[in-house]
Structure formats: structure tokens, C-alpha cells
Amino acid sequence: MSRPSDLIDDRPSDRVDDRWFGDWIGYSAAATVASVVLVLANPYTGLARTLTAAGLILALLPVYWFVARPSRAGVRSNTWRSWTYVGLATAVYFVAYGLNNWSNVALFALSPQFFLMLSAVPAAIAIVVLNLGGVGVRWLVGDLAPGDVASTLGMTLLVIAVSIYFSNRITAVTKQSRERGLLIERLREQQREIAELSEQQGAAAERERIAREMHDTLAQGFTSIVTLGHAVQGELEADPASARRHVELMTETAQENLQESRRIIAALTPGRLADSTLDQALARVAARFGDETGVPVGFHVVGTPRAASASVEVVALRVFQEALANVRKHAAARTVEASLGYEPEALRLSVRDDGRGFDPTAPRDGFGIDGMSSRVREAGGTFDLASAAGEGTRLVVRLPTVEDAR
Numbered sequence: 001m002s003r004p005s006d007l008i009d010d011r012p013s014d015r016v017d018d019r020w021f022g023d024w025i026g027y028s029a030a031a032t033v034a035s036v037v038l039v040l041a042n043p044y045t046g047l048a049r050t051l052t053a054a055g056l057i058l059a060l061l062p063v064y065w066f067v068a069r070p071s072r073a074g075v076r077s078n079t080w081r082s083w084t085y086v087g088l089a090t091a092v093y094f095v096a097y098g099l100n101n102w103s104n105v106a107l108f109a110l111s112p113q114f115f116l117m118l119s120a121v122p123a124a125i126a127i128v129v130l131n132l133g134g135v136g137v138r139w140l141v142g143d144l145a146p147g148d149v150a151s152t153l154g155m156t157l158l159v160i161a162v163s164i165y166f167s168n169r170i171t172a173v174t175k176q177s178r179e180r181g182l183l184i185e186r187l188r189e190q191q192r193e194i195a196e197l198s199e200q201q202g203a204a205a206e207r208e209r210i211a212r213e214m215h216d217t218l219a220q221g222f223t224s225i226v227t228l229g230h231a232v233q234g235e236l237e238a239d240p241a242s243a244r245r246h247v248e249l250m251t252e253t254a255q256e257n258l259q260e261s262r263r264i265i266a267a268l269t270p271g272r273l274a275d276s277t278l279d280q281a282l283a284r285v286a287a288r289f290g291d292e293t294g295v296p297v298g299f300h301v302v303g304t305p306r307a308a309s310a311s312v313e314v315v316a317l318r319v320f321q322e323a324l325a326n327v328r329k330h331a332a333a334r335t336v337e338a339s340l341g342y343e344p345e346a347l348r349l350s351v352r353d354d355g356r357g358f359d360p361t362a363p364r365d366g367f368g369i370d371g372m373s374s375r376v377r378e379a380g381g382t383f384d385l386a387s388a389a390g391e392g393t394r395l396v397v398r399l400p401t402v403e404d405a406r
Helices: 020-040 045-068 081-098 101-117 118-139 148-234 242-268 278-293 309-329 369-376
Strands: 297-302 336-342 346-353 382-387 393-400
Touching: 020 045, 020 101, 020 309, 045 081, 045 101, 081 101, 081 118, 118 148, 148 242, 148 278, 148 309, 242 278, 278 297, 278 309, 278 336, 309 336, 309 346, 309 369, 309 393, 369 382, 369 393
Parallel strands: 297 336
Antiparallel strands: 336 346, 346 393, 382 393
16 A cells, blocks of 8 residues: 555646646736736826837737746746747746836746746746846836835835745645645545445455354254165154154255345244244254264253343354264264253353264364364454363354344
8 A cells, every 4th residue: 555655746747637727827827917907007108108018018928828837838837838838937027027017917927827837947047047037128218217226126026035035925725735635536546446446355354154054053954854865765664653753854954044135135033033032942952963863962041031132142042053063973973962051141152062072183174173263253252162082072152142022
């Protein structure tokens, strides 16, 4: 990401921000017209000379527009257009000033123009030449008495200093405005980039969430169906009654999987929590596990059941389902003990089996344990897994709760 200092370009620009371009054209036009009015209002040098001086000053405005306005020549660009206008305007000013000394008010238009077209040093030199040249013109036309030369030069130097100072300040403000415009535009581009990155990150998080949902629901359901299908194949002739019961369980599991898939697509609450409390949903999952695997699950509730936030209950249900799925696939357990405890500020879910156990620190290929841990930590809870070879596995999860009305 660029630093703010990197966004400011000190090089001459070949374009001008439209927001202030019109203001400068308006100022130049107003200053030029005001100069013409003041010249015409003081025709003591003769009407013809006065009209000529006013006409020359007024003629500079279209020249400025067509030759050297900043949108064509660039701000402080020192281009041939800029120098052409400076030279022409200086010559016209000298002639107009020689015809009527009120023409010096045109400096209010010319000085800012020069500072917009030329860089600082050339513009300052042009201002000095413009003002001192005016004194020379007055002396040449006999409009300046010898005794007035010193005072006139002193006043001219003061005018030069003031012109340079204010013209430079005006162009500095203009440059700052342009730089702010560039900075704002770049910041807007960065905001658009950040929005795109946020959208991509949100999409990735949503894909991960959906992957976990499918793993914790659909994959487990299909595993149950496959397991029951294998059992049915061996029971069709030897034990038709058990086969029919297992087919019924397969049908129920398939229906639940269909419902879960629809709810995942619609991003709704899991089906088992849609019309029951968390403890009731976990009890049904435990009973279904026992029916499908023949491994009894001793499930009990500790404390007084109460409502928690929907997100916390979803995490608890998914972790319980995945824990039992791992028992089914890996533990070869004879019994499972599970509990749901309602603590003052948390839910405590515990699942323990007497299976073969494993080394929790060993590399693993499955997604289940990591998915459970990720779910719990995203919900602000703690995930504690303890296991050892031949000693079974114990999982304890604590999730923060929030009282709310169902």
C-alpha cells in the first residue's frame, strides 16, 4: 500500500483539476475586466491612447485562454506555450502601461498567471522584469520625473515582493488542493481494493463454514447410511427384522440429510435445533448413534437447561456430532459417556469413550478434530482433547453463553 507521501507528484502536471480550473479562469477574466474598467475610467492621457491600452489588456484574455491556460500548458510546466504567453503578455503590458499608467492594475491578473504557468524561480524573474520594465517604460515616455525615480523604484520593489509572495501563496494553495485531490482519489482506489479483498475474505470464510457444515452433517449422515447398508446386506436372510429396522434408520438418516442440505443452502439453523432445545437435540443424536452402531451412549444433563445464543448451540451440536462420528470411525469403543453441563457463564460439553485412543500430537489427515477446534475457538470457547493409546479419548469443550429469549 502506498504511503500518503508517495501519492504527491511534484512534477509538472499536464492537466488541471476541473474543480478549481474554472475558478482561475473566472479570476483572470474578472481581474482583466477590472483593469480595463479602471483604465477607461482614467482617460487623462487621451481617449485614443486610453482605448488602445484598454483594448490591449482585454486582448490578453483570449490569448491566455487559447494559448496558455493551465489545462493546455500544464500547471507550472514551463512549456513553450507558457513562455510564449509570458513574453507576449509582458510586451503588451509595457505598451499598455506606456499609453496609460493605470494599466499597471493588470498586474493583479498577470502575476498569478505567470506563477501558474512557470515554476517558482522563472516566475519570480518574470515578475521582476514585468515591474522594473514598467518603471523603465514610464521613464522612456517621460511620465517619470528624475526626482521620482528613487521613490518609484522603492514602491516597485515593494510591489514585486508582495506580488511574488501572494502569487506564490496562491499557487501553493492550488498545488495543495491538487495534491489533496490526487490523495483522495488514491484513497478511494484503496478503499475499493480493500472492499474487494474483504469480499474475497468473506467468501473464503463462508466456503470454510459451509465445508464444516457439510462435513459435520452430510458426511456423517452418509457414513451412517453406508454403515447401515453394509449391516443390511448381512441381515437380509439371517435377520430380516433387524434388516427392516436398519432400512428404516437409513431412510430417516437420508431424510435428515436432505433437510440439512436445504438448511445449509438457506443458511438456516440446523434442523435438529429448529424445533427443540439443545439438550433434547443432543439426546436424540446420542440415541440415534446407539441405534446405528450398537454402542450405547450414556448422555445426561448437568444443571438447569437454559437458552443460549443460536451460534453457540449450533457449535455445541456440531462438535457433539463430530465427536461421535470419530468414535464410530476410529475408536472401536464399547461405551461412550457424554454430558451437557450448564455452568453460570458457559456450556460444558464432555464426550468420553473407552476405545483404542490415539496420539493427539501425531500428524493427522482428517478434518474432524481441526474443524471442531476451529469452530469452538471462533465462538470464543476452549477446546481440550486428551487421549492415549489404549486409554480411550476424552473431549471437553466450554462455550460462552448469552441469555436470550427463544
